[in-house]
Amino acid sequence: MxxxxxxxxxxxxxxxxxxxxxxxxxxxxxxxxxxxxxxxxxxxxxxxxxxxxxxxxxxxxxxxxxxxxxxxxxxxxxxxxxxxxxRGEIGRIEIGYSVDVSYSGVLSKALREYRKTAPDVELGLHELHPSTQIAQLQEGRIEVGFVASFVGNPAWKLPPELDTIRLMEWPLRLALPADHALAKRARIPREALADEPFIAYVGSDIEQDRALVQLTLGFTPRVVHETRSAFSLVSLVGAGLGVAIVPGSVSTYSVGEHVVYRPLSGNTIQVATDLVFKCDGQSPTVSKFLQTLRVTEAFGTGNPGKARSVPRATTSPVRHR
Structure with a gap:
């Protein structure tokens, strides 16, 4: 029959x-x-x-x-x-994201745009450190990752089997107390910060996070406090305990009127959000996800990039924030 x-x-x-x-x-x-x-x-x-x-x-x-x-x-x-x-209209997709990406608003914008095109796809969302995302992408445990990276950091490279789409870029900013003497300046020269107390963000790779601050400033800062939360970092600045280097996306955080954000002169390092995925073997669901984010205009003031815009490495990727 x-x-x-x-x-x-x-x-x-x-x-x-x-x-x-x-x-x-x-x-x-x-x-x-x-x-x-x-x-x-x-x-x-x-x-x-x-x-x-x-x-x-x-x-x-x-x-x-x-x-x-x-x-x-x-x-x-x-x-x-x-x-x-x-056609990638149903199924499930495993998505990794770092906490910095969720703070920036890129994750919510990207998922909102994708849900318009594939409302019946189930999303498996996993908050993971970027280095963990890279490892799980290689192992096939997640299929795409929203990773915060540093543009202009020569140490950061992706494994050759991974590809990327740049979604947004932000310049680094100096967060400082609103009553700080430097707050009156429109742009802060890095040399003016040599004697300032710094509050530093540290993730799972403390030494590298410290090195990135030093690379941004051009000197070793005097760090008086370290925190693992961007919100805590800005709160400590608002309390007048020091100044801090933060991504431009963090400048939306409000601590009353106690914190101001200013650009740094001479700085070329930026913070970006990259969508990372395997070059080959993508499922139809992943292919549709990538296609949606390649053409979406959800990211407005950012600088959308093209695939393969991030260097490749033949060794394990370095950790980054």
């Missing part, structure tokens, strides 16, 4: 006339009769009572018609599920 036989039987049962059923199915009447007879032989039961003048359903045929319709409907549904999965 196959789906074709079920379709032939349903048409015949609904028409109760072999000629009309054959015309509806676009086949010859003898071929239809052969298929119905073969179905009855397979089931070992008579489905239709035939005479020269009429066709009627047997009791078994009436019950079988209900189940045949259900089976055909389920088969059609299964086929549509497969087609939608092939």
């Amino acid at each position: 196959d789906l074709r036989q079920l379709r032939y039987f349903v048409a015949t049962a609904e028409e109760l006339h072999f000629g009309r059923a054959a015309e509806r199915l676009h086949i010859a009447q003898p071929a239809l009769s052969i298929q119905i007879k073969g179905l009855e032989e397979t089931l070992g039961v008579k489905l239709l009572d035939r005479t020269n003048r009429s066709v009627a359903l047997t009791k078994a045929g009436t019950l079988f018609l209900t189940e045949a319709r259900r089976t055909l409907a389920q088969a059609q549904h299964a086929a549509e599920v497969a087609r939608r999965a092939g």
